[in-house]
Structures are given as structure tokens and as C-alpha cells.
Amino acid sequence: MMQTAAPIAFDREAARRAVLAERRRSALIDLGVTLSTIGVALLMGFVAVALLGKNPFVAYEALLTGPLTRLGRTGRWLELATNLILVGLGVSIAFRARQFSLGGQGQMVAGALIAALVAIYVPLPPVLGVVVPVAVAMAVGFLLGLLPGLMKAHLNANEIVSTLMLNAIVLRLYDYVLTYFLKPEGSSTTRSLPVQPTARLPTFTELLGVDLGRFNLGVVFVVLAVVGVWVLLERTPFGYTIRMIGANEQFARYGGINTRRTIALAFAAGGAVSALAGAHLLLGVHGRLFLDFVANIGWDGITVALLARNHPLVVPLSGLFYAYLLVGGDRVEQQAQVGSELVQVIQAVIVLLITAQVLGDWIRARRSRAIPSQEG
Amino acid sequence: MEQVLNVVFSTAFLAAVLRVSTPLILPALGGLISELGGVINIALEGIMLIAACAGVLVSVWTRSAGLGLLAGLALGTLTSLVLAFFHLNLKADLILAAIALNLLASGGTIFVVYLVTGDKSSTSRLVSGQMPFLRDIIPTIADLPTIGPILNQNILTYAAFVLTAAVAFFLYRTRPGVHLRAVGENPEAARSVGIDVRRMQYLALILSGALAALGGVYLSMGYVKFFARDMTGGRGFIALAAIYLGARHPLGVLVAALVFGAAEALAIQLGNLRVPTQLVQIIPYAATIIALVLYAIAQRQRVAARQRKFRQAA
Numbered sequence: 001m002m003q004t005a006a007p008i009a010f011d012r013e014a015a016r017r018a019v020l021a022e023r024r025r026s027a028l029i030d031l032g033v034t035l036s037t038i039g040v041a042l043l044m045g046f047v048a049v050a051l052l053g054k055n056p057f058v059a060y061e062a063l064l065t066g067p068l069t070r071l072g073r074t075g076r077w078l079e080l081a082t083n084l085i086l087v088g089l090g091v092s093i094a095f096r097a098r099q100f101s102l103g104g105q106g107q108m109v110a111g112a113l114i115a116a117l118v119a120i121y122v123p124l125p126p127v128l129g130v131v132v133p134v135a136v137a138m139a140v141g142f143l144l145g146l147l148p149g150l151m152k153a154h155l156n157a158n159e160i161v162s163t164l165m166l167n168a169i170v171l172r173l174y175d176y177v178l179t180y181f182l183k184p185e186g187s188s189t190t191r192s193l194p195v196q197p198t199a200r201l202p203t204f205t206e207l208l209g210v211d212l213g214r215f216n217l218g219v220v221f222v223v224l225a226v227v228g229v230w231v232l233l234e235r236t237p238f239g240y241t242i243r244m245i246g247a248n249e250q251f252a253r254y255g256g257i258n259t260r261r262t263i264a265l266a267f268a269a270g271g272a273v274s275a276l277a278g279a280h281l282l283l284g285v286h287g288r289l290f291l292d293f294v295a296n297i298g299w300d301g302i303t304v305a306l307l308a309r310n311h312p313l314v315v316p317l318s319g320l321f322y323a324y325l326l327v328g329g330d331r332v333e334q335q336a337q338v339g340s341e342l343v344q345v346i347q348a349v350i351v352l353l354i355t356a357q358v359l360g361d362w363i364r365a366r367r368s369r370a371i372p373s374q375e376g
Numbered sequence: 377m378e379q380v381l382n383v384v385f386s387t388a389f390l391a392a393v394l395r396v397s398t399p400l401i402l403p404a405l406g407g408l409i410s411e412l413g414g415v416i417n418i419a420l421e422g423i424m425l426i427a428a429c430a431g432v433l434v435s436v437w438t439r440s441a442g443l444g445l446l447a448g449l450a451l452g453t454l455t456s457l458v459l460a461f462f463h464l465n466l467k468a469d470l471i472l473a474a475i476a477l478n479l480l481a482s483g484g485t486i487f488v489v490y491l492v493t494g495d496k497s498s499t500s501r502l503v504s505g506q507m508p509f510l511r512d513i514i515p516t517i518a519d520l521p522t523i524g525p526i527l528n529q530n531i532l533t534y535a536a537f538v539l540t541a542a543v544a545f546f547l548y549r550t551r552p553g554v555h556l557r558a559v560g561e562n563p564e565a566a567r568s569v570g571i572d573v574r575r576m577q578y579l580a581l582i583l584s585g586a587l588a589a590l591g592g593v594y595l596s597m598g599y600v601k602f603f604a605r606d607m608t609g610g611r612g613f614i615a616l617a618a619i620y621l622g623a624r625h626p627l628g629v630l631v632a633a634l635v636f637g638a639a640e641a642l643a644i645q646l647g648n649l650r651v652p653t654q655l656v657q658i659i660p661y662a663a664t665i666i667a668l669v670l671y672a673i674a675q676r677q678r679v680a681a682r683q684r685k686f687r688q689a690a
Binding site for chain 2: 052100102151155156157158160161162164165166168169172173175176179180299302303306338339341342343344345347348349351352355356
């Protein structure tokens with residue numbers, strides 16, 4: 001940065017190149033820090049397993065090769081990644097504006113529930129059978145995100161508390177509707193009827209004739225959502241205002257940006273994408289609703305977004321990575337009698353270390369001191 | 377409706393309110409200290425969980441409820457120390473680091489419980505110690521008519537009320553308490569008069585961790601006698617809401633926590649009356665959101681009133 005200010009004759013093109021180069025370097029440092037963080041966390045898990053008297057080599061072989069040991073497991077990995085990438089994208093939008101919306105879990109549940117109401121009871125022709133429930137789910141997710149968004153934007157109500165409370169409410173409502181309305185009379189298990197055949201997203205197992213588990217055409221949603229969120233954040237005025245607010249909210253306000261509207265809409269847009277993940281879980285993976293439908297996926301989406309530093313093009317990578325660990329974690333439990341929660345602990349350590357800004361800043365500071373001497 | 381009123385005006389209900397409010401009051405007090413110190417502790421939930429788990433396991437291992445309490449307190453405080461270190465020394469975002477610690481607590485406790493018991497859902501197969509109830513100290517107390525069941529609370533419930541007064545005294549009548557609030561109000565101004573901001577914020581986070589840990593120990597070694605997966609059930613977050621509903625004052629926070637406790641106790645009681653439990657369980661969460669909105673509106677009006685006054689004075 002120093003060297004761009006130094007020349008007396010201002011060379012626009014050189015300055016542009018310098019800024020881009022600096023940004024590239026910064027991204028590389030972020031990447032390096034993230035990768036070494038993951039390494040450190042995995043190493044700590046390794047040591048922990050060893051200290052607990054289990055064989056860490058067996059455990060880690062299962063963890064690191066698990067998803068590739070059988071085609072069905074690979075399918076499970078990709079199916080899980082589809083979900084995680086979608087929620088991760090949803091979470092990243094509000095996070096980008098430095099709004100800690102933790103509503104992904106509830107938005108997924110609500111999306112799945114609303115999609116189910118349409119997909120089970122309304123017979124629709126092919127294609128529309130998928131499109132309509134997905135659209136309805138996204139609309140509900142949008143509204144569910146908008147509510148805490150408006151509360152934060154206009155009343156400065158703590159979004160962490162409000163989104164968590166909404167999660168709890170949505171989950172209870174889901175249980176209520178499922179138990180009292182969707183469960184068929186006389187059924188012993190608490191689950192809904194299956195969705196209409198036209199509402200099912202075909203799995204690749206059906207399409208290709210090889211066992212890829214429940215990995216399904218919902219992967220198209222991922223492609224659309226990644227591109228959509230990237231365009232939204234990086235190539236539209238709305239995305240620019242989101243990023244401005246994330247960088248410095250007060251500055252954005254003094255600059256004339258309607259921060260209230262942007263914040264509320266960022267929450268809502270994230271809610272729509274998270275609800276899409278819920279719809280995928282219903283239409284592509286399970287085909288019907290049951291209790292504890294979403295499990296922990298909404299929470300894992302937060303990790304995925306953080307790992308990717310809320311960048312939409314990196315979210316798919318972090319989603320694939322984290323899903324890989326989760327599937328491997330299940331293998332660890334079977335092979336080494338170490339709880340699959342090991343992965344959750346590793347996840348927590350990764351997030352904790354990534355939040356520690358110091359390391360990246362320190363490298364950056366060293367570099368910026370070093371650069372002038374190279375050029376000077 | 378009459379049934380509902382009968383429930384609400386029974387001594388059993390009052391006793392229940394005190395019982396279920398305790399694990400809200402303690403973390404809410406902790407959260408209040410952190411909030412006033414300008415470093416709101418979102419990790420209350422995880423700290424409670426870790427303390428609850430450590431308390432049970434150590435009390436089983438040592439056959440001493442007191443050592444269980446100490447272990448829970450120590451580990452809970454250690455967790456908040458980690459949070460303070462990451463935020464204040466490593467410049468980690470306070471909220472993200474706290475989210476990570478909550479994750480760590482949720483996964484880590486089950487990981488450990490599974491290792492110890494081979495069961496992932498709870499430690500109900502182990503015989504945990506329990507903190508004494510008033511009955512265990514003054515045996516005749518439970519026999520008193522009417523007020524007996526109300527007075528016969530866990531000593532940690534009594535501790536919650538005593539600590540409310542202690543926290544109020546600390547925040548408004550002691551030097552570190554006033555410094556702590558000054559740091560939360562305006563760190564730059566506090567620094568300019570020679571207050572060590574980082575030290576005060578360490579203090580705020582550590583105290584909040586210790587109080588939340590007490591709440592966690594109460595859950596697993598008072599309210600019940602086992603540790604169960606994610607047994608805190610969002611209480612750490614409801615406690616955060618109680619801070620705002622209680623207008624960021626210890627007494628207000630106590631009242632707010634009791635209100636949430638009453639809502640929860642009502643949910644439990646109404647569940648017995650064939651009202652769908654899921655709908656009843658929504659009450660405390662919905663109450664929290666409404667409280668959040670009301671607090672925010674009141675806060676805005678307060679600011680507006682102050683601005684009007686300021687303009688008139690000028």
C-alpha cells in the first residue's frame with residue numbers, strides 16, 4: 001500500500017495492478033492461514049484420540065478416507081455437501097454485512113415444512129411439481145429472515161437472540177404441525193406422507209444406475225445459488241451496500257446508503273437461500289418429513305460460511321470439505337469407537353482459530369514492511 | 377381457564393417458578409456483567425453446558441457434590457478465559473469466537489460422555505452428586521404448611537438471589553465495578569483516565585463465565601441429577617434476552633429472569649392439561665422476542681427524549 005502513494009506522477013494502471021496484487025496476496029495469506037488452521041485442528045484431534053487410549057491411525061484413516069471407501073458413501077458426502085453449501089451461502093449473505101443471523105436452522109425447517117405442505121397435498125405436473133414448493137419455501141424463508149432483519153435494522157434488537165428464539169419457535173411449530181396434522185391417522189411413527197412423485201428430485205442413483213445414495217439433481221440448486229449469491233454480492237449495487245456495511249456501517253450511513261433497508265434485506269435474502277436448503281432436504285433427500293428432520297445442518301452451515309470467509313465462490317469448497325469430515329466422522333465411530341462428535345470438536349477448534357485475526361494480520365504486517373525495501 | 381388460574385395461584389407453581397428461574401438468573405447476571413463491560417458473552421450457553429457436564433462427571437468420580445461444583449466452576453471459568461484470551465489478545469471477533477465455544481461445548485461434552493459411559497444421550501446411568509436443598513440443612517423446613525415447598529429450594533437457588541445483590545453491590549458500589557462499567561460505556565474515555573481496559577474486560581468475561589457455570593452446575597446437580605445432551609436447551613440465550621428485558625440492571629435482570637421462568641413453569645404445568653406441549657413450549661421464546669422488541673422501543677424513546685432535552689437546553 002505504501003508504494004502506491006509514493007510516486008509523484010500518478011500511474012493509474014500501475015496503481016490498479018498494485019491494488020489487485022495486494023488483494024491477491026491477502027487472499028493467499030487467508031488461504032494459507034485457513035489451511036494451516038485446519039491442519040492444526042486435525043492434529044489436535046489426532047493427539048486427543050491418542051491420549052484417550054484409542055488408536056489414532058485407525059481413527060484418522062477412517063476420517064480421511066471414509067467418504068471414498070464406497071460409492072454410496074461418496075454419494076452421502078455429495079448429498080450432505082449440497083445441503084451445507086446451500087445453508088452456508090444463506091448464512092454468508094447476512095454475515096457479509098456483519099450481521100450475525102443465526103436463523104439458518106429455523107429457516108431450513110420452515111422451508112421444508114412449507115414445501116412439504118405443497119409437495120404432499122397439491123398434485124402438480126413435472127417440473128412445476130418441484131419449482132412451486134421450492135418457490136414457496138424460499139418465500140417463507142425470506143419472510144422469516146426479514147423479521148429479525150427488520151427488528152435489527154429499525155429497533156437495533158440483538159439479532160443473535162431474536163434469530164435463536166425464532167429457531168426454537170419454528171422447531172416447536174414444526175413438531176406441532178407434523179404431529180397433529182401431517183401424521184396420517186393410525187400411523188405409529190411420527191412422519192408425514194411421501195411427497196407427490198412429480199415433486200421428487202431424481203437421485204443420481206436412479207439416473208446413472210450406480211449407487212450414489214441420495215445425491216440428487218438438487219445439486220443444480222447449488223450451482224444456481226452460488227452464481228446467484230456471487231452476482232448479488234459482488235456485481236450488484238445491493239451487494240456493494242452489503243459489503244460497505246460489513247466494512248464500516250457508520251461510514252456507509254454517512255455515505256448516504258440506506259443501511260436499514262440493506263440490513264433487513266440481507267437477512268431476508270439469506271433466509272430464502274437457507275429455506276432452499278430445507279426444500280432440497282425434503283424433495284431430494286428424504287421425500288417426507290419426520291421429527292428432527294434437519295438435524296444439525298443449519299448450524300454446520302455457519303461453520304461452512306466462516307471457513308469460506310463468507311465468500312460465495314469459496315463456500316462450495318468449504319462445504320465439500322466439511323461434509324467430507326462429517327461422513328468420515330461417522331466412519332470413525334464405527335471403526336475406532338471414538339464418537340463422531342470428534343468432528344464437531346475439530347470444527348469448533350477450526351472456527352476458533354480462524355477467528356483469531358492476529359496470525360493473518362501479523363503476516364500481512366511483516367509483508368508490508370518487507371515490500372518497500374524490495375522496490376525501493 | 378379456571379384450571380389455568382388454579383395452576384398459577386398454587387404454591388407448587390411458585391416453587392416451580394423459583395426452580396426453573398435459577399438456571400436463567402445466574403447466567404443472566406453473568407451476561408449482564410459482560411454486557412456492562414462492553415464484551416457481551418454469547419458463550420453463556422456453552423459455558424453452562426461444560427460446567428454441567430464437568431460437575432456431574434467429577435461428582436461421580438470423587439463422590440463429592442462439592443468437588444463437582446468446584447470442577448464445574450473451574451472449567452466454566454476456564455472456558456470464558458479462553459474466550460477472553462481469543463478476543464482480547466488474539467483479536468478474534470467476540471461473537472464468532474463465542475459461537476465456536478458453544479459448538480465446542482455441545483460436541484465436546486457428548487464426546488466425553490460417550491467415552492465415559494458409552495451412551496451419547498445422557499449420564500443417567502451414573503449416580504451423580506447433588507447440591508443440597510434447604511431441607512438437607514434445616515430438616516423441618518419442608519414440613520411448614522404452604523411456604524414449606526416454596527422455601528425448600530436448592531442452595532444454588534438461594535445463591536442466585538444473594539448473588540443478584542452481590543452483583544449489584546459490585547457494579548455500583550465498588551471501584552472495579554465502576555471501572556468495569558466505565559469501560560463498557562466508553563473504552564477510550566476509560567483508558568484516558570488510566571483504567572486498564574483489557575484487564576477490566578478480562579474481569580467482566582471471567583465473572584460472567586463463573587456465574588454461567590454456577591447456572592450450569594445447578595441444571596445437572598440440582599434441578600436434576602444427571603447430564604443430558606444439550607441439556608441447557610437455549611437457556612444461555614434466554615439469559616441474554618433477560619439482560620435487555622431487565623434494562624441492564626441487576627434487579628431488572630432478576631425480575632426478567634423470573635418472568636421467563638414463570639413462562640417456562642406455566643408451559644410445564646399447561647402441558648399436564650392436554651394442551652399440545654409444542655405450542656406451550658413456544659411461550660418463553662415468543663415472550664423473549666416480544667421483550668426484545670419492547671426493550672428496543674423503550675430504549676429508542678429514551679434516546680429520543682434525551683435528544684429533545686439536549687436540544688431544549690441548547
